[in-house]
Amino acid sequence: MKRFLSLFALVLLAGCGPKPPDQSLILWEQPSPMIAAMAHAREKQFIAKPVAGVSMEPFLVSGDWVVYDPQAPWSGVKVGQVILYKPDWFDGPVIHQVAAKSGDGWIMSGINNAHYESSINGFPPVIERMYLGTFVLGYTTRKRP
Numbered sequence: 001m002k003r004f005l006s007l008f009a010l011v012l013l014a015g016c017g018p019k020p021p022d023q024s025l026i027l028w029e030q031p032s033p034m035i036a037a038m039a040h041a042r043e044k045q046f047i048a049k050p051v052a053g054v055s056m057e058p059f060l061v062s063g064d065w066v067v068y069d070p071q072a073p074w075s076g077v078k079v080g081q082v083i084l085y086k087p088d089w090f091d092g093p094v095i096h097q098v099a100a101k102s103g104d105g106w107i108m109s110g111i112n113n114a115h116y117e118s119s120i121n122g123f124p125p126v127i128e129r130m131y132l133g134t135f136v137l138g139y140t141t142r143k144r145p
Helices: 002-014 033-044
Strands: 047-050 065-069 082-085 094-102 105-109 131-139
Touching: 033 047, 033 065, 033 131, 065 082, 082 105
Parallel strands: none
Antiparallel strands: 047 065, 065 131, 082 094, 082 131, 094 105
C-alpha cells in the first residue's frame, strides 16, 4: 500500500513539476566563466564549482560554473529552487532543482531528467545533512538563447 501511495504521488507530480529556473540567473558570454565565478564567490563568501554532466541542460551545461551560498539555511529551501547537495549515492556534489517536499526532505530533479529522484526509482529524498547550499548565479561562455 505504501508503495502504491508513493507511486500515486509521483504520478500526480509528473505534470506539475517546478518551472525551469529563471534564465536571468545565468551570466551569458563570459570570456572566462571560472575566473568570473571565483571572483564573485570570493567577494561574497560564496563557493564556485564547475558544472559536469547533463541533467540540468539547457539551464546549465558542462563547462559552466556555478556560485552557491553555503550559508543559505536549509529551512529556506522551497520548490523550484536550485540547490547543491552531496547525496549518498554519488561521489561528488549534485546540482538539481527542488521538485517536491517528502517528509523531512526534498525530492529533486534535473531539468533534463525524465523522472524525479524518488524512493520508487532508488533515490532517497535529500535531507539536511546532504545540503551544501543554494544556487546563486551561473557563468557560461554560451550565447543567450
